Amino acid sequence: MLKVENVTKIYKKNSSLFQKEEDFVALNNISFELEKDKVLSVIGESGSGKTTLAKIICSLLPFDDGIVKINGKNILDYKKQELSNTVQMIFQNPYASFNPKLTIGYSLHEAVDEGIKNKKDFINEKLALVDMKEDDIFDKYPHQFSGGQRQRIAIARALLKNPKILIADEPFASLDVINQSLIMDIFYKIKKEQKTNIIFITHDISAAFKISDKILILQNGNMVKYGNIEEIKSDKTNGYINELINATYLME
Numbered sequence: 001m002l003k004v005e006n007v008t009k010i011y012k013k014n015s016s017l018f019q020k021e022e023d024f025v026a027l028n029n030i031s032f033e034l035e036k037d038k039v040l041s042v043i044g045e046s047g048s049g050k051t052t053l054a055k056i057i058c059s060l061l062p063f064d065d066g067i068v069k070i071n072g073k074n075i076l077d078y079k080k081q082e083l084s085n086t087v088q089m090i091f092q093n094p095y096a097s098f099n100p101k102l103t104i105g106y107s108l109h110e111a112v113d114e115g116i117k118n119k120k121d122f123i124n125e126k127l128a129l130v131d132m133k134e135d136d137i138f139d140k141y142p143h144q145f146s147g148g149q150r151q152r153i154a155i156a157r158a159l160l161k162n163p164k165i166l167i168a169d170e171p172f173a174s175l176d177v178i179n180q181s182l183i184m185d186i187f188y189k190i191k192k193e194q195k196t197n198i199i200f201i202t203h204d205i206s207a208a209f210k211i212s213d214k215i216l217i218l219q220n221g222n223m224v225k226y227g228n229i230e231e232i233k234s235d236k237t238n239g240y241i242n243e244l245i246n247a248t249y250l251m252e
């Protein structure tokens with residue numbers, strides 16, 4: 001399905017106007033696979049390279065070394081439209097995901113491909129999946145929804161493309177516990193009902209244990225571990241994994 005091989009990403013950083021540009025390795029030789037009908041979680045603390053990796057897979061960011069393939073085809077060989085029908089990303093900040101000047105109805109209609117016959121029914125089907133059924137959704141503007149509602153609409157919009165891969169970048173950020181569990185249930189539903197493979201990005205390892213088949217752990221752009229849940233849980237020798245597990249137990 002998705003194969004990431006030895007991907008390296010370097011950002012150019014200049015700390016002040018007069019200093020030379022310096023290389024900053026945001027991802028160092030990252031390799032993993034997303035198998036069909038599976039959920040992969042990418043875990044790591046702030047700055048570990050999670051969003052960078054997500055943007056590379058969506059072709060929103062160039063990278064310096066390695067290969068990313070979806071269904072055997074290099075993502076650099078995909079046409080823009082073809083890739084957007086294949087991978088969709090839900091962004092970390094639900095406030096920035098919609099154009100504030102457009103109604104939600106307009107933004108949703110715009111996301112539907114021309115080939116779809118009854119656009120409104122198609123949109124309503126995806127909205128029902130994320131439990132957004134109220135009649136007046138279409139005429140409202142983004143600011144008239146709560147953060148949790150906006151996040152759910154962003155998920156529905158991503159599903160309008162029937163993507164083979166859905167990347168959710170910290171979908172719980174800035175949501176309260178009730179909304180977090182609502183969104184979690186929606187991902188269970190998507191996993192079960194839609195033919196969509198999910199990449200779930202989070203710093204919460206306990207959430208990742210609940211939903212994923214495989215887990216990739218990043219630290220400062222390096223792969224700490226990649227494996228199934230049992231392999232991660234049983235790796236007692238890894239201090240960083242223990243830290244992540246202990247941190248979530250403290251929060252619960």
Ligand SMILES: Nc1ncnc2c1ncn2[C@@H]1O[C@H](COP(=O)(O)OP(=O)(O)OP(=O)(O)O)[C@@H](O)[C@H]1O
Nearest residue numbers: 011012013026044045046047048049050051052053
């Ligand atoms: N455009 C950029 N130019 C230079 N450095 C960048 C750029 N974008 C990100 N970085 C750096 O790359 C590193 C990884 O950033 P990234 O956003 O991928 O982390 P993250 O794991 O998503 O963090 P968070 O959990 O806070 O969202 C960070 O140190 C960040 O400062």
Ligand SMILES: [Mg+2]
Nearest residue numbers: 050051052092
């Ligand atoms: Mg991020």
